[in-house]
Amino acid sequence: MPARPARPTRSVIGAASTRPCTLVVCRGCCCGNTAKYPGYDHAWQLERLRAAAAASGGSVAVRVTDCLGPCDQANVMVVQPSGEGRRRGGRPAWVGWSMGDDATDEILRWAEAGGPGIAAAPAALELQFIETPGERTRRRTRR
DSSP: OOOOOOOOOOOOOGGGGGOOEEEEEEOSSSTTOTTTSTTSOHHHHHHHHHHHHHHTTTSEEEEEESOOSOGGGOSOEEEEOOHHHHHTTOOOEEEOSOOHHHHHHHHHHHHHTTOTTTSOOOHHHHTTBOOOHHHHHHHHHHO
């Protein structure tokens, strides 16, 4: 019986190979909107995330983007795996209702521990995971 060919290893090319765990923070129409969420300091959350990224020595990055789409679950944040996390099979995790110190603390702890593919997400944070817009589309087309 011939030997099975070895499974190819995942490779990440170029700059993505050294990419840090990245927090993509939605600040579109609803997320970060003080009129919609008047009791929450959105600027302070972003400041905390950026300070943690600066203190991480390059292992965590923060990006701000316009509307990510699931506005009914604002504030939305995406935790993208690092290059190493991606090689280990990590995929972006979409987190809804990511307001408040507890959610921010858990997101930061997870990112600092390595994020998707490297560290398990905190159980409480997993309860806030949301389906991505692309997952909804794929599910509808499979019916």
